[in-house]
Amino acid sequence: MWKAIKPNYRNLRVYQVLVLLIFFFIWHLATRNPQTAFFFGEPIKVLQRVWQWFTVGSGSLEVGFGDHTWFTLTFPAEIYSHLLITLSETMLAFGIGTVFGLGVGLWLALSPLTSAILDPYIKASNAMPRVILAPIFAMWFGLGIWSKVALAVTLVFFIVFFNVYQGVKEVSPVVLANARMLGANQRQLLRTVYLPSATSWVFSSLHTSVGLAFVGVIVGEYLGSARGVGYLILQAEGAFDINTVFAGILVLTAFALVLDTVVGMIEKRLMKWQPKSGETERL
Template identity: 85%
Template structure:
């Protein structure tokens, strides 16, 4: 299977290379070799610095050996903060509304309205509220992550078997024990299925925020390249972001395997 997957990648890259041998096509679609060279230069050539602080006060300065690192650190920081904050908020609100039918009924139209809103248009508002630092990007990305995880948590709790709940209550389980031993395990599989999608959305929020106003970040590098019609640098930024998104998704997958050991595999279920 790995060989076939690698072969698909080779075929795509070879097709891209052959299709862009024409200078006109290369102008619009870039060249894979030049994209690879640009990524190599980002990580090996040039030096960069990142000043950490608030406003006009600088707490400390980080020196990096190559150009991409300060930009990559900013984007990854925004993404991870948005991912963690959005997931935590979604877990709390999802559990609360799933276990409180009255609150759920009251807030239902407002949640649907907020979810239907194209949240990218909130970016200028967040820039006014939080400034052009990382927090405006984090706020935008949180709005993208929150609803994906929230609806999965809500549905996971609602899908708890009434028989399991009745048996747990007959055994004397209190509300806290029901939450820990019944509701949370039921929602966990739903949560992890949403986290894989949320990883990409956290990156989307961070990059869109950097597009609209930033002096640091991979999105800033891509925006500068677009302004000079440097398509190879644009593709280099896309490749770098994709690779790190895959790394973060892989970490989520490892956490899922570790926390979901209690869940039987498909083969084991068939044997049972």
């Protein structure tokens, strides 16, 4: 009997779900007191709010640029438009931050003098808390998606930049010497040696980059926005609706897990050439 229920990798999911159920049960017992429920919410009402978000009402989202609307998307519930906004901001921030981080990282890694000149400013910028930039971006770009994208880009950029910089520095001198011996010029070295080395480091940091893009977007939405899941949480906080706040946190957590799973699948596909941990080359 004990062997059947003993925790192992076969029944791992069962125990993971069991831990979640125990957590909700303890939460339910602890919040039966109305005073406690005011601060910590009630799990049943939180789940009811999540259910209402995904089943009740309808939502729409105008897609365009500036004052011009190209088309309007309609959704079976309002939460989908907020999720789409948050996802769009996250993907834009990740893409822009990755491109800029890759370009600047390659440039400074291949230009030692320029890197030495800009080194203190890069370190100072990286050490600066990026949250303080949110009001500035809101003034520059308004409360639309671009102020959130800009804030998240500042988080993604440095992760990609330092990975690319380190990836270029880690290129084997033997590989460079062999490539030069075969007649490769600087442009060919960049395309066939430096860039593959840098992109492999970028792929290995996909989880961190996408995660920081997501965090930056949510913080930006929370500090000032007109749409997004962070906006829903901010509105609920202003109304002292703790159940809706926890519902927003629950939705964001599930959304982040789905995003992390997708990133893991992409990373596994892109990095399938990389040997597994502990794997040795076969002779």
